[in-house]
Every structure is written in C-alpha cells, then in structure tokens.
Amino acid sequence: xxxxxxxxxxxxxxxxxxxxxxxxxxxxxxxxxxxxxxxxxxxxxxxxxxxxxxxxxxxxxxxxxxxxxxxxxxxxxxxxxxxxxxxxxxxxxxxxxxxxxxxxxxxxxxxxxxxxxxxxxxxxxxxxxxxxxxxxxxxxxxxxxxxxxxxxxxxxxxxxxxxxxxxxxxxxxxxxxxxxxxxxxxxxxxxxxxxxxxxxxxxxxxxxxxxxxxxxxxxxxxxxxxxxxxxxxxxxxxxxxxxxxxxxxxxxxxxxxxxxxxxxxxxxxxxxxxxxxxxxxxxxxxxxxxxxxxxxxxxxxxxxxxxxxxxxxxxxxxxxxxxxxxxxxxxxxxxxxxxxxxxxxxxxxxxxxxxxxxxxxxxxxxxxxxxxxxxxxxxxxxxxxxxxxxxxxxxxxxxxxxxxxxxxxxxxxxxxxxxxxxxxxxxxxxxxxxxxxxxxxxxxxxxxxxxxxxxxxxxxxxxxxxxxxxxxxxxxxxxxxxxxxxxxxxx
Amino acid sequence: xxxxxxxxxxxxxxxxxxxxxxxxxxxxxxxxxxxxxxxxxxxxxxxxxxxxxxxxxxxxxxxxxxxxxxxxxxxxxxxxxxxxxxxxxxxxxxxxxxxxxxxxxxxxxxxxxxxxxxxxxxxxxxxxxxxxxxxxxxxxxxxxxxxxxxxxxxxxxxxxxxxxxxxxxxxxxxxxxxxxxxxxxxxxxxxxxxxxxxxxxxxxxxxxxxxxxxxxxxxxxxxxxxxxxxxxxxxxxxxxxxxxxxxxxxxxxxxxxxxxxxxxxxxxxxxxxxxxxxxxxxxxxxxxxxxxxxxxxxxxxxxxxxxxxxxxxxxxxxxxxxxxxxxxxxxxxxxxxxxxxxxxxxxxxxxxxxxxxxxxxxxxxxxxxxxxxxxxxxxxxxxxxxxxxxxxxxxxxxxxxxxxxxxxxxxxxxxx
Numbered sequence: 001x002x003x004x005x006x007x008x009x010x011x012x013x014x015x016x017x018x019x020x021x022x023x024x025x026x027x028x029x030x031x032x033x034x035x036x037x038x039x040x041x042x043x044x045x046x047x048x049x050x051x052x053x054x055x056x057x058x059x060x061x062x063x064x065x066x067x068x069x070x071x072x073x074x075x076x077x078x079x080x081x082x083x084x085x086x087x088x089x090x091x092x093x094x095x096x097x098x099x100x101x102x103x104x105x106x107x108x109x110x111x112x113x114x115x116x117x118x119x120x121x122x123x124x125x126x127x128x129x130x131x132x133x134x135x136x137x138x139x140x141x142x143x144x145x146x147x148x149x150x151x152x153x154x155x156x157x158x159x160x161x162x163x164x165x166x167x168x169x170x171x172x173x174x175x176x177x178x179x180x181x182x183x184x185x186x187x188x189x190x191x192x193x194x195x196x197x198x199x200x201x202x203x204x205x206x207x208x209x210x211x212x213x214x215x216x217x218x219x220x221x222x223x224x225x226x227x228x229x230x231x232x233x234x235x236x237x238x239x240x241x242x243x244x245x246x247x248x249x250x251x252x253x254x255x256x257x258x259x260x261x262x263x264x265x266x267x268x269x270x271x272x273x274x275x276x277x278x279x280x281x282x283x284x285x286x287x288x289x290x291x292x293x294x295x296x297x298x299x300x301x302x303x304x305x306x307x308x309x310x311x312x313x314x315x316x317x318x319x320x321x322x323x324x325x326x327x328x329x330x331x332x333x334x335x336x337x338x339x340x341x342x343x344x345x346x347x348x349x350x351x352x353x354x355x356x357x358x359x360x361x362x363x364x365x366x367x368x369x370x371x372x373x374x375x376x377x378x379x380x381x382x383x384x385x386x387x388x389x390x391x392x393x394x395x396x397x398x399x400x401x402x403x404x405x406x407x408x409x410x411x412x413x414x415x416x417x418x419x420x421x422x423x424x425x426x427x428x429x430x431x432x433x434x435x436x437x438x439x440x441x442x443x444x445x446x447x448x449x450x451x452x453x454x455x456x457x458x459x460x461x462x463x464x465x466x467x468x469x470x471x472x473x474x475x476x477x478x479x480x481x482x483x484x485x486x487x488x489x490x491x
Numbered sequence: 492x493x494x495x496x497x498x499x500x501x502x503x504x505x506x507x508x509x510x511x512x513x514x515x516x517x518x519x520x521x522x523x524x525x526x527x528x529x530x531x532x533x534x535x536x537x538x539x540x541x542x543x544x545x546x547x548x549x550x551x552x553x554x555x556x557x558x559x560x561x562x563x564x565x566x567x568x569x570x571x572x573x574x575x576x577x578x579x580x581x582x583x584x585x586x587x588x589x590x591x592x593x594x595x596x597x598x599x600x601x602x603x604x605x606x607x608x609x610x611x612x613x614x615x616x617x618x619x620x621x622x623x624x625x626x627x628x629x630x631x632x633x634x635x636x637x638x639x640x641x642x643x644x645x646x647x648x649x650x651x652x653x654x655x656x657x658x659x660x661x662x663x664x665x666x667x668x669x670x671x672x673x674x675x676x677x678x679x680x681x682x683x684x685x686x687x688x689x690x691x692x693x694x695x696x697x698x699x700x701x702x703x704x705x706x707x708x709x710x711x712x713x714x715x716x717x718x719x720x721x722x723x724x725x726x727x728x729x730x731x732x733x734x735x736x737x738x739x740x741x742x743x744x745x746x747x748x749x750x751x752x753x754x755x756x757x758x759x760x761x762x763x764x765x766x767x768x769x770x771x772x773x774x775x776x777x778x779x780x781x782x783x784x785x786x787x788x789x790x791x792x793x794x795x796x797x798x799x800x801x802x803x804x805x806x807x808x809x810x811x812x813x814x815x816x817x818x819x820x821x822x823x824x825x826x827x828x829x830x831x832x833x834x835x836x837x838x839x840x841x842x843x844x845x846x847x848x849x850x851x852x853x854x855x856x857x858x859x860x861x862x863x864x865x866x867x868x869x870x871x872x873x874x875x876x877x878x879x880x881x882x883x884x885x886x887x888x889x890x891x892x893x894x895x896x897x898x899x900x901x902x903x904x905x906x907x
Contacts, residue, residue, distance in 0.1 A: 422698075426698065426699070426702050427702060429699055429702045429703060429706075430702065430703060430706035433680050433684075433685070433688065433703070434679065434680060436680075437679065437680035437684065441656075441658065444658045445658040445659055462695050464691055464694045464695050465691065465695070468687055468688075468690075468691045471610075472610070472687070472768075473536055473537030473538070473610050473683070473765060473766070473767065473768030474536045474537065474610065474614075474763075474765045475611070475658075476658070476765060477681075477683075477684050477687070477765065477768075480680060480684055480688075481684070481687060481688055481691060484688050484691075485691060485695070486692070486695045486696035486699060487695075489699070490696070
C-alpha cells in the first residue's frame with residue numbers, strides 16, 4: 001500500500017469513522033471511500049439489544065418501582081409512628097401517672113424516626129432506571145468499539161445528537177429512544193426519522209408536550225390550562241428549518257396547537273401500553289391551523305404529521321441538515337460547495353439519508369481540508385480504546401469518563417445537543433490529559449505504543465509524535481503522549 | 492475514562508490474600524532458622540539521577556561538574572551528610588535517619604549490564620535479570636520465588652508475589668502467581684508528561700499548546716478545581732500536583748508494606764514509581780527531582796510504619812534502569828546516562844554506609860566522557876540480598892535468576 005493510500009485510509013477512519021483499530025488501515029486501504037459506503041449497507045441494530053426493554057417497558061418498570069417505593073415508604077412510616085407511640089404509652093404506664101413532656105417522645109423525634117424508616121424502606125427497592133441506562137450505554141459503546149470503520153455508528157451519534165433528549169429527565173428511556181428512533185432511521189428517509197423522533201414519548205416528555213393542551217380543547221376549557229410552545233419551536237429551530245429561516249411567532253403558536261394531544265399513555269393506566277405514544281383528542285385544539293402559510297384542516301394526529309412532512313421537505317431543512325453534517329464531519333467552517341452538494345442530494349432524493357451520506361464521502365471537498373477538527377470527547381475516547389483493540393467496557397467507568405470530559409452520554413444541557421466546534425471543546429484538553437494518563441496507566445502492561453503507531457496507524461503520524469513516544473520514560477507516558485497528540489485528537 | 496481490564500479490585504485481592512495462602516508463603520529454610528524475611532523492590536522508572544540524589548561532595552571535581560546546581564553541605568538547602576565523601580539530597584530526611592541508625596545503605600556508581608540508553612530496554616534488563624533486552628517475559632524476583640518453591644523451600648500452594656499498581660512490573664511477572672493491588676488514588680499526569688506534551692504541541696499544534704500552557708499555569712497557581720484537596724478520592728478532577736504524587740507514593744508503598752506485614756501475606760513484592768526522566772529543569776535542590784525524592788522519602792516512612800514488627804525482617808531495594816549524564820544539559824536537566832545509585836533499607840539491613848568503588852568525575856574518568864562510570868554490578872547487590880536474606884542458592888542465582896552471571900559474585904554482608 002502506498003503512503004498516500006495509507007494516509008487516506010487513516011483520514012477515513014478518523015474523520016468519518018471511530019478511529020483506526022489494529023488491522024483496519026490495511027483492510028480499507030485499497031478503497032477507503034468504497035469501504036465507508038459499503039459499511040452503510042450493514043445492519044445498524046445493536047448486538048444484544050434483544051435483551052433490552054423497549055422505551056415504554058423501561059418507563060413502566062421505573063414507574064412501577066417508584067410506586068412500590070412510595071407504598072413501602074408510607075407503610076414503614078406508619079409502622080414507625082405506631083411503634084413510637086406504643087413505646088411512649090408503655091413508658092408513661094410504668095410511671096403510673098400522667099405523661100409529662102419529658103417522658104413522651106418529642107413530636108420531632110417521632111417524625112424523624114418515621115422519615116428515616118420511610119427512606120430506608122424506599123431505598124431497599126433499587127431504581128431500575130440506572131441499570132437500564134448502563135446496559136444501554138454498554139451496548140452502544142461496544143458497537144462503536146467493534147465497528148470495522150464506524151461510519152454508520154458516527155451517523156447514529158450525529159442524528160442522536162441532532163434529535164437529542166436528555167437522560168437527566170428520562171433516563172430509563174434514553175437508550176431505547178436512540179434505538180427505536182435513530183438506529184431504525186439513520187440511514188432511511190429524513191421524514192421517517194423526524195416523525196419517529198417527534199412522536200416518541202421521550203421527546204414529548206423532554207420538550208414538555210405531554211401536558212400541552214389547546215385553549216379550546218375539552219381539557220383546556222375545563223382546567224383553564226393551555227399551550228406549551230416549546231416542542232413546536234424546537235422542531236422548527238433545531239430539528240428542521242433552522243433558526244431565522246422565516247417562520248414567525250404565529251407559526252410557532254399554530255404549530256404548537258397542531259401538536260396538542262401528542263402525549264403518552266400514563267404508565268400506571270395500562271400494563272401493556274403504558275408509556276407508549278398516544279394521541280389524546282381531549283387535549284387537542286380543535287379546528288384547522290395555518291403554518292408557514294399553509295392551511296392544515298386534519299382533525300387528529302394526522303394534522304401534526306402533515307406539518308412535519310412539509311417541514312421535512314422544506315428547502316431550509318435541506319440546507320440546515322447539510323450544514324450540520326458537513327460541520328460535524330469535515331470542518332467547523334465547512335466548504336460552501338460541500339454544503340450545497342449535500343443540500344442538493346437531500347432535496348433530490350427527498351431526504352434519503354444514506355444517499356446524503358454517500359454524497360458526502362464521495363465529494364473531494366470532504367477530504368481536501370487538513371485534519372483540523374478537534375474530536376469531540378466521545379469520539380476521542382472511543383478512538384483511544386479502539387487503538388488498543390479493546391472491545392468491551394465497564395459502563396460505570398466509561399460513562400463516568402464521558403461525564404468528566406464534558407460530554408456525558410445522552411445528557412446534553414440543552415435541546416440543541418452538544419456543540420460541534422473547536423472553541424466549545426478545546427478548553428477540555430487538559431482534562432483529557434488526566435483521562436489519557438489514567439487510561440494509559442491501566443493499559444501500560446498490555447499495549448505497546450510503538451506497535452500502535454506501526455500497526456494501528458501504519459506510521460501515519462507526525463515524526464515529532466514518534467520521537468516523543470520513543471523517548472518517553474515509560475509506556476504509560478508514551479501512550480498518554482500518543483493519545484494526546486494532535487494526530488490523535490484532530491481529524 | 493474507565494475501561495474493562497482484568498485487574499483484581501481491592502476487594503478481590505483481599506479475598507485472594509486471605510487465610511487461603513496462610514503461612515505457606517515464607518521461605519521454609521529461613522523459617523527453620525526462625526526468620527520470616529520480606530523483600531520489596533521499588534523500580535524508579537525514567538532513570539534516576541544518582542548524582543542528584545546522593546552527591547559526592549568530597550570529590551574535588553564535583554562543583555566544577557555541576558556548577559551552581561551541585562548539592563553541597565552548605566547549600567540552600569544543605570545536603571545531609573552521609574560520610575566524609577557523600578551527602579544525601581535534602582529532600583530525604585527519613586532515609587537519612589534510617590541511614591544513621593544503620594538501617595539504610597546506598598550503593599553508588601552502580602548499573603545493570605545494559606550500556607545503551609533506551610528506557611524500555613534498560614527497564615527490561617533491570618527487571619528481567621538477563622543481560623540483553625527482550626530475552627524473556629519473566630522477572631528475576633518471580634524466578635527467585637519459583638526457584639525457592641521448586642527446591643522445596645516454600646509451599647507451592649502458597650508462593651505468590653505482590654504487585655502494587657495498575658501495571659505489574661516485569662520484575663515480578665512470571666510463572667509464580669502474582670496478586671495485584673491497584674491504588675485507588677491515581678497518579679496524575681506528571682509535570683514531566685505535561686512538559687513533553689507541551690513541547691510536542693509547540694512543534695505540531697500551537698492552539699493545543701496555548702490551552703495546555705494555560706492549564707499548567709493555573710495548576711501552578713493552585714487555582715484549578717480540586718487543587719486544594721490532594722487526598723481527594725476523585726481520580727481525575729484534581730490537577731497534577733506534587734501533593735497528589737506524594738499521596739500516591741505513600742498510599743502505594745504503605746499498602747505494599749501492610750500486605751507484606753500480614754502473617755499470611757506475600758513475602759516479596761514489587762512496585763514502580765514514574766517521573767524520574769528529568770531532561771528539563773531537573774531541580775535537584777528545589778524542583779522536580781527534589782519533589783519526587785521527597786515523595787519517595789515519604790513512601791519510605793510509610794513502609795517503615797506500616798510494616799510494624801515485620802520491619803525488622805524486611806529489606807527494600809530501590810533501583811532504576813540507568814543513571815543520567817554527569818553534566819547538566821542545556822535546559823538545566825540531565826540526559827540518559829549510565830551509572831546511578833540504588834537505595835537499600837529495612838530493619839534487616841546491615842547499613843549505615845555508602846557502598847561504592849568511586850570512579851571519579853574527571854572527564855577521563857567518566858563513561859564515554861559523559862556518564863558516571865559503573866563500577867558495581869547491580870546484580871551483585873541483588874544476588875547478595877537474595878542469597879543472604881531469602882536464602883536462594885548461589886547456583887540458582889547464577890543460572891536461573893540472573894542467567895549468565897556466574898562471574899558476578901553476590902555481595903556479602905548486606906543483611907545483618
């Protein structure tokens with residue numbers, strides 16, 4: 001393999017994939033672009049996902065546990081109070097006279113003891129949400145570590161971030177959301193991805209649509225409550241058209257009215273379907289609505305679906321998606337020609353996301369620039385582990401590491417998701433050194449830095465890095481320097 | 492970031508080192524003598540500057556060699572006198588006290604048979620006990636244990652070495668089983684690692700260099716989050732700092748001592764400390780090396796106090812892969828050299844002396860006109876300890892433990 005072929009293979013693995021693994025450069029070296037495209041034909045399903053609960057099931061499991069916790073706590077509290085009162089009566093009986101203040105248990109003591117008993121009883125029932133989150137995290141991470149290149153996985157990460165929800169609010173569902181919505185549609189049509197995301201209970205929960213009701217809906221009139229605009233606004237601003245693309249406040253309100261009634265089946269209400277999406281007509285604003293100049297007269301969830309279909313097909317959406325994709329994969333300031341190419345592909349194929357991905361890696365503009373993108377923490381971390389050939393993770397440690405690096409899994413601080421530019425992440429490089437040093441220490445007995453440079457990087461790394469690694473005082477230091485090098489952090 | 496490795500956790504180790512292996516881990520011959528000897532080996536990775544640790548203040552060429560960086564008896568701070576010729580780095584009062592009470596010795600101008608200057612190869616020779624790097628995947632201490640076992644000296648069910656740290660040092664790797672204890676406190680990326688990374692960035696990525704520099708400046712001001720709490724259990728939040736290094740050294744060494752002290756614990760152990768590759772701003776009298784030697788001195792104190800009664804029957808050998816250049820380089824550091832010092836200590840030691848066949852410091856007396864010349868084979872020292880302390884036979888030492896070392900006679904009289 002020539003050096004230039006090796007260099008393109010390395011770039012392919014860093015820029016579009018999860019980073020090289022032992023042997024991966026040789027495997028794709030003859031045709032990196034073809035290999036990237038070929039990976040898109042492989043199934044995106046997670047190995048081992050059959051054992052994971054659906055989002056609705058996960059939600060019900062957590063709700064059930066919470067209900068049991070509450071019940072147990074109440075029970076324990078009552079018992080503790082009874083015992084205290086009984087003890088007090090015995091004490092006063094022994095005295096054979098009227099109970100004095102000093103002899104009776106103080107009101108506060110009874111309350112404290114009861115509360116402690118309640119807390120203990122509740123804590124005895126573990127929260128199943130954490131276990132589910134960790135299992136989801138484990139399988140997701142291992143998919144990234146085991147992928148040949150990881151282009152398809154990177155696309156899953158990209159779309160998961162584009163249509164993000166936060167595990168801070170819906171931990172039990174966050175992994176299943178990604179599987180049910182993103183994995184199922186990341187290489188399909190954008191409109192299907194959009195419809196799946198916006199009708200998913202996790203998203204409705206996250207963007208506050210569960211309780212949103214039309215002012216003139218049955219529930220709205222009876223309860224004097226009304227609309228929540230958040231969901232409609234974020235769909236237009238973040239998920240489809242992009243900010244400042246011509247929609248007005250009236251459009252937001254109309255669209256929010258359209259989306260009233262999009263909610264979920266209460267988890268306790270139905271043992272089989274609790275936590276699933278449902279359209280509740282009692283919450284829905286009756287009548288037609290005008291969004292972006294078009295009238296929607298449908299009466300039920302079809303009204304919302306029709307608006308979403310039109311938003312998916314809007315040219316602004318094509319440009320928004322194209323810009324984000326190019327910024328994520330290629331450069332903070334992506335070449336305008338590349339953005340236009342991707343937008344055209346999006347429009348021409350009616351949002352066929354696999355075709356857009358193919359258009360991206362087929363364009364010379366996507367390969368031309370220097371590897372100047374600073375990897376996001378998750379990409380960098382996965383790349384570091386992949387370079388060592390490890391494919392299994394301890395999810396507790398791994399997620400703790402991601403949190404330290406400022407990109408906790410499925411926990412962006414805002415609906416906009418994690419940012420994709422250098423300025424947002426570069427200050428975290430010092431923290432990365434701590435993590436690299438920690439990882440290198442644990443790994444120094446089994447990973448050979450020279451072998452990583454030769455086998456994993458085909459020596460496609462700056463001469464200064466080779467020298468620094470060669471002169472390091474220990475394997476730990478050599479590995480830490482290698483993982484922290486610009487060759488490893490930029491793509 | 493955490494990843495799955497198959498290292499025993501603290502809890503697993505406690506189970507593994509419990510009653511199961513009981514009394515059986517002590518050398519049987521020594522036991523017949525009524526002794527229960529322990530040996531702990533500490534490898535200083537990165538090549539310690541022996542002249543910066545133990546200065547030949549009586550050598551007429553010393554000051555001209557190191558100039559204003561030379562440790563002196565009337566320096567600031569003053570070096571600690573050992574004898575008429577040598578003085579100890581002022582960062583090591585514990586070692587000085589032990590030395591004065593006869594429980595520590597220093598071997599100077601010593602080296603393994605390795606004469607090149609690669610850390611990895613030098614460490615391989617030091618720990619494998621072979622004369623060339625890459626010859627074997629086992630270490631001399633492990634083979635010594637195995638030899639005692641096969642000779643019927645220890646119960647084969649019980650022979651076991653202790654490894655402290657995430658990385659099992661080669662010196663204890665091998666056929667005899669090793670149990671591992673991983674400290675909960677993590678060693679932060681050292682100042683040296685940061686400096687090297689900064690240098691790398693300055694040549695390859697100025698933006699990253701700027702960020703790293705800012706962080707280092709912040710850490711030096713003590714202003715970074717977590718900086719105030721060197722004992723913090725959070726492994727990665729606190730910035731690197733000598734306080735954390737000190738805490739790590741003391742915890743790791745103290746734990747090793749606690750295991751060796753147990754009646755049913757292992758009898759040999761090994762651990763490594765990194766950070767000794769001082770190319771830039773070595774700071775023997777105040778700075779990087781001074782700080783590290785101080786941390787090492789704290790580790791010695793932790794070993795002594797955690798061994799309790801077992802201190803009397805313990806020998807600790809502190810070794811490094813090679814020394815450093817005799818002269819200071821252009822960046823106030825030292826480069827890879829040859830001969831250096833080894834520290835020996837323990838209640839079982841016949842110490843209170845510096846063991847050295849001093850080669851001198853005149854240019855012609857230096858090795859290749861640059862390094863302290865090796866005059867004592869480190870293997871002689873180690874063989875002496877193994878023979879007289881653990882009772883490993885000389886023939887086994889020459890053939891199996893340090894193959895091809897028949898000519899290197901074990902040094903006698905090290906243990907009392």
